[in-house]
Amino acid sequence: MTATTGRAGRREWIGLAVLLLPTLVLAMDMGVLFFAVPFISTTLAPSGTQQLWIMDVYSFLLAGLLITMGSLGDRIGRRRLLMIGTAGFIGASLLAARADTAGQLIAARALLGAAGATVMPSTLALIRNMFHDPKQRQIALGAWGGVLTAGATLGPVAGGLLLDHFWWGSVFLVAVPVMALVLLTAPVLLPEYRSTARTGRFDLPGAALSMAAILPLVYGVKTLAVDGWSPLPALAVPAGLLLAAAFVRRQRTAADPLIDLGLFRIRTFSGAISVNTIAMFAMMGFSLFTSQYLQLVKGMSPLTASLWSLVPSVGVGVAVGTSSALAGKVRPAALMGGGFLVGAAGFALMTQVGAHSPLALVLVAAGVLAAGTVGTMTMTAEMVVSAAPAEQAGAASATSETAVELGSSLGIALLGAAGAAVYRHQLDGALPVGVDGEAARAAQDTLGGAVTVAGHLPGRIGTDLLETARAAFTDGLHVAAVVGLVFALGAALLAYRLMRHLPAAAPAPEAEAEAAAEAVTV
Template identity: 50%
Template sequence: MTDVTERAGRREWAGLAVLTLPALLASMDLSVLFMASPWLAADLQPTGPQLLWILDVYGFLMAGLLLTMGALGDRIGRRKVLLLGAAAFGAASVLAAYSTTTEMLILARALLGVGGATLAPSTLALIRTMFREETERRAAIGAWTAAFTGGVALGPIVGGLLLEHFWWGSVFLINVPVMVALLVIGPLLLPESREAAPGRFDLPGAAMSIVAVLLLVHGGKEIAHVGAVHWPGATAVVLGLAVGVVFVRRQARLADPLVDVRLFRSGAFSSSFAAYTVIVVCSAGMGLLAVQYLQVVLGIAPFAAALWQLPTIAGTIIGIFVATTLGRAVRPAAIAVAGLLVAAAGFVLVSTLDVESSVVALIGGYTVLTAGTGMVAARAIDVIVSAAPPDRAGSAAALGETGAEFGGALGIAALGSIAAAVYRAGIVGELPSGLPPGAAEAATATVGGAVGTAEQLPTELAEPLLTAAQRSFAEAFTTTALVGAGLLVVTAGAVALQMRNAREMQRS
């Protein structure tokens, strides 16, 4: 029986509310610029590569610094790192809002990434410290997961609402009052926690982890932007994997590693990490395609397309609630298997769509998908954070979120490349004759290129070209959904097999 003294009080639950807000904002900043980019581009006039840096540098640095910030919090104090990160995040938000040049905005977004990297591992590690009773900890991590996963979908909606009334910099200023509140209330509600006897900080390991993650994420994004065959992107991925192997081998030898790779010897930890990474691979890749499908195939305006994603947030919350409730009686691996299969069912539903399908059919299938994602994410994060000793909770949380960041980049690159290949193969045979030079090449490259080309053509060419692009993209979307479903089913089978082997070992 759990000792009553271990249960959380009102201070801890109020502290949880404080911790979920920065998690929400950190994930919102990954997507809030989707709506604002046309306005800031018109104002600052960045080049194409500069605009990509504005959009991507936040996620790059956040992913690259997660492991370092998690380990740093374990050593000098999670609350201290969180508050320092909040101050940096708030200051960088003001700098971004009032940027007058492209270079200034890129710098501000980079600083936001540095601040954002402190938020996820520190908040999760503090939750691990504040909620020691298992049922309460599951509920707290479920609330955190809902905030963090929901922020990506809320970003475009909040951005669109702000842009209806204010200038593009307003999408950054919403961060400031929350960070100020965190700096004021955090010291009153949040306990400080750190390693009792911290070892030497592995500076070379920190540098290697940053380089490895940056190369992997950058390479994945480059492949997604350009196509499946892209040697600079592939080279970056190979180099990232090589540095990663050296990093892991170094960590296995150290007495005070930056990341305790021995955690992967635990079947519960390794299966949860794998399930979490794979579910992010599939959901991130399909998320990008679903937004394009809403706009290109179904003809829905960008802001309305963002609003249509609200039911998918509800699906995530339902999945988190189910996983948290089942967690009292069902093993984490069994919940992970169930969540993977529910998400796979959502992918199968999406794969049945065609150009005549309604938006309700798409959102219905996608909501099933996000319910499965919520089930997997909530239980996996709980297992990952709880597997490590409390002294190393920040490092474990950072490891899980790094896997998610890498999974997101890999999903966009891999599933995006599959969709691009199917789209190109489908549209080549459906292009109308009589297209001007260059138009066929642009229309074949991407669905966005086809839409842009159609806008410049007379009606007798534009309409058949747009129809061909919509049909080809719909086929690419549904084919990729089947690939995602297959990947999820295979992962569910692997987790179930690992679970069965673990039971057999316990009996013997």
């Protein structure tokens, strides 16, 4: 179907509501597992590395396949791809809920990521195709971004509510009825769109390289940080970088590449992607620390911890409202740079959090951090979608979401791995007398393992182990906060440099896209 021009009507707005449902589920799926980590540690006994894989293999598979699926949706139809991914997500959710081992759960999470990769590009690309009026599109994209933020906030709460009454696998089942509703309503309420300009052969080598470049790089970084030096992960890092370089070269030389690298010559497009990547690195990388701190250090139940985790969203609401109010009056570079400076202040506060710190300090620090990073992201979605030509909406959206997912995944992996490495180092040789053998290995792997072991130890030994493990965890939290602080300060400078060409009331980004396209073809 060929896109039409003009203002959107009732069908498009109802269709938007359908598109927001899978967006909500995918955003929730990032955080719904946070409070289930202690239960998974007890039931499936994953190693420290397996625990990190359980948390972020979903995002890495999603990130690795987004560009491929975005380009595929441009060719076979964005609604069709959305429905395929929705059906796959239902099946993978059922498999994850019934996993009996850590390996099975990692595999099910990987399938969830692959299914999610077929859904996400279609939601944003269809909005780009359904809403041609700039003001209507801005409202639709604002709703999309708001639901994305709400899902990330509600995910831990939904997880806490379910874990208070059911087994840990129930956190995956919440997606099933929502995705089933999308599967039933999409053929009726969503129009089909495909690009008539992309008629060449699908770039299978490029698709393989886009996936192959991510996994070895991430595996190497995670394993080296958690387990120390060993040959295989040390070789995986340069192998991933070489594959990434091969992917870029392939996209430059292929007759019909997955993504037109000329899009990155559009400063608005490349700048918005860079800002989003770093913002997600900072925010998602630290969300896992906050949830574990409330539950395992402060000893809260999943429901209590998830409800307290809503408090920082107050700061997010203030930041989003402030950004929207200032959008037409202050240059985007100043707003984004200022947002990252606020996020840096949140990281600085996190370095002061200890095992016995008042709860208010943790919540204020998390609120300031989230307010700064989310405040910057609210301004970038419309920039990315509008800057790309309509026929490349799927690939452009996928590229943006790949960067976002990669940023969030690397945040969890790198900040999580840094915290895990410090935790293990601090416990090495510091375990109380009487904690040895299998119990010592479980306690050194994760804080959840230490809490479980302490619950089976008599009197003072269990208490001493808890104190030592919680202190080691907060030491790891401090190191991760310092890393995040450095990234946030660097991001403030980067955002200012990349976006300083935009005035406070920016002209329509399509004009910039057309100019860049002409420059590419000359």
